[in-house]
Amino acid sequence: MKLTDKQIEFGFNYYFKEEHDLIKSVVEVSEYNEEEKLIINCTQLGDSFTPQYKTPKDKKRVVTEWCEFLTQNQTAFKELHFGTRMPQELFDAVCNQKQLKRLEIKWGGYKDISAIEGLPHIELLHIGSGAGVESIKPLTKLKNLIGLSVENFQKITNYDEFSNLSTLESLSIEGDGFGPQYIKIEQIDFLNNMPQLKFFRLLTERLQSKDYSPILSLKNIVHLSLSGNKQVRALYDEIFELPKLKWGMIKTRPELYKN
Template structure:
């Protein structure tokens, strides 16, 4: 698999309503009808849309049934999306899906992501708002990973392990821009071992080294989006000269960097 131009221009996990609407969205296991692709929203129940789940027992039952199903039907899915909070037990159960090629999680309450190593066929992975994640070493073992997006990993300051992902074409590392909650990153030296990247996005971060020069080594970049801080502004003209650059804020939003 290779990323399409559309995925490189917008990001593999960009929300396109037409595409999103093609994926069935359900709450309970009883609604499942053999689909290989699914949107599961089985937590944060009891709001105006899911008012029938009134007690904690009702809500817990739904999650428990999904954990059981995912754990005992290991070849059911190739693509899963989770639009509500993912607790640790649900994450561990999802990671038993042997055929899963795409996984998108809006946000999670998990700390330990070691079970992700079981997803040997995963190609596209978005882990939204994982403030409790304690280690990203398991991600480095996903040999087939082509697109990776991680958000608000507050406890992670080094991303060096990701340089082992030789098939990776798209990498997005972000804090929570809406909070805002910024993440701290020690340095970007790991990029020197990732010349194959075509998409790189780094936003809502505090780079401790203040050195963005490793980005200039990414000669195959077609999309580049970076924070408009003073260190990036100093290198803006150099970044703009990356030979394959076509998309991203560096290319398409010059007003952000011409201050």
């Protein structure tokens, strides 16, 4: 698999309503009808959209049934999206899906993501708002990964191990832009060993080294979005001249980088 031009221009996990609407959205296992792609929103129940789930027991049953199904039917899905909070037990259960090629998680309470190694065919992975995640090492075991997006990993400051992902074409490392909640990153020297990247996004971060020059090593980058801080502004003219660059905030929002 290679990223499409559309995925490079907007990001592989960009919300396109027309594409999203083609995937069935469910709450309960009973709604599943052998679809290979599914949107599962099985937590945060009992709101105005799901008032029928009134008690903790009702809500727990739904999650338990999904955990059992995902564990017992390990070749059911090729693509899954989770739009509500994902607890640790649901994360672990999803990682039994041996044929899964795409997984997008909006946010969750997971600390241990080591079960992700159970997804040998995963190509596109978004792990949203994982403030409790304690290690990124399991992600480096995913040898077919083309696109990776991690968000609000508050406990991670070193991303050097990502340079081991030799098949990766798209990488996004962000804090929580809505809060905003910034993440701290020691340095981005690992980019010097990732010349294959076509898409890179680094936002809502505090770079401890203050050195953004490794960005200049991304000679194959097509989409680049960076924070508009003074260090990036100082390098902007050089970054703008990267030979293949045509998309991302560096190109479309130049006013953010002008002194």
